Amino acid sequence: MAMHTCYTQGINSSASEISRLLVAAVINEKFRKLLLTQPEKALAAGFNGERFRIPTDQRKLILEIKAKTLEEFASEIEIKQERFVA
Numbered sequence: 001m002a003m004h005t006c007y008t009q010g011i012n013s014s015a016s017e018i019s020r021l022l023v024a025a026v027i028n029e030k031f032r033k034l035l036l037t038q039p040e041k042a043l044a045a046g047f048n049g050e051r052f053r054i055p056t057d058q059r060k061l062i063l064e065i066k067a068k069t070l071e072e073f074a075s076e077i078e079i080k081q082e083r084f085v086a
Contacts, residue, residue, distance in 0.1 A: 017054045
């Protein structure tokens with residue numbers, strides 16, 4: 001049971017970090033443009049002095065996304081996370 005709890009906490013933690021990433025993109029146009037055009041730079045730069053603590057496997061999924069809008073980006077994240085968890 002403890003192993004399942006740790007795994008679930010890991011998923012919740014990365015989901016929280018991805019939520020932070022998306023919120024940063026919503027509230028800041030410059031960060032949003034960077035995320036859509038150069039996601040690796042956006043992830044490395046962080047936002048407002050804070051880093052995103054996204055696990056390497058999830059980070060790879062994010063870097064595979066090719067989206068023109070934040071809506072497309074968020075949709076792709078949701079699809080990729082469903083596959084990742086399954």
